Amino acid sequence: MYQEQEENELICRAQKGDKQACCKLLAAYEGLLRKMSHRYQHTPAGSQLSEDSPGILNLAFMEALKEFDSRRGTHFAAFLQSRLHGAIYKAFRRSLNDRGHTAHPETGTEDNTEWYDAIASPAPTPERYAAARTELAAIFHHLSTAEKRLLSLIYVRGLSLKEIARRLELSPAAISKRKAKLLAHIQAITDMDTACPCT
Incomplete structure (x- = not known):
């Protein structure tokens, strides 16, 4: 070491x-x-x-x-x-x-509980x-402050897009677009693949 x-x-x-x-x-x-x-x-x-x-x-x-x-x-x-x-x-x-x-369970083995x-x-x-904590920490590491705030308003506080738009002084359509971009960004983060250069 x-x-x-x-x-x-x-x-x-x-x-x-x-x-x-x-x-x-x-x-x-x-x-x-x-x-x-x-x-x-x-x-x-x-x-x-x-x-x-x-x-x-x-x-x-x-x-x-x-x-x-x-x-x-x-x-x-x-x-x-x-x-x-x-x-x-x-x-x-x-x-x-x-x-x-x-x-799928094999036919005639309804009593076999291993499958279940x-x-x-x-x-x-x-x-x-x-x-879940580890995965969320990894995702949050890649998000901007604005993305974290929007995520918190939607999923932690449970506010509607209309209410978020009112608080941030934006249109509901703009918040909807930001939410779509945020979800796409999170999906991209979770789909990231890295390969080991030593193999």
Whole structure:
């Protein structure tokens, strides 16, 4: 492992496109990535992701490396670990959701409850809360102050577009356009893909 100052310099170089710095950091955190990959393999959803988890975690590492800001006072290892947990939980949700949509019980096995165990429960869980918090923090990091304010007025305060337009002294059509742009921006943020340059 590197000292914090040296690690922050490597991160800065990696963010500017230095592949060698990126590979050094990836090698330094390889143990954490391997540990996270094996940690969940004994759970039902984890066994489904056993082949995909190294790729999921490498992608999460690259995204964390890209979005890390040392000026916030957070150590990269803590930031990375929260991102890795979030990526695994997000993959679990996708896997369970996919299995719920594509799996069908075999004929004549109505008594077999294993199929129904694959369907994700809609009840909130600590993992879902943690994954949602991580995902929202990543999205908010990319939004402008005006976008955050509009998002808060619409979804936190629950105001109508007409009321928001009145408060901001704009037309309802302008607020509607801003909302559409905001939702498109959020969709673009969540669809961003990054590839590891070391593979």
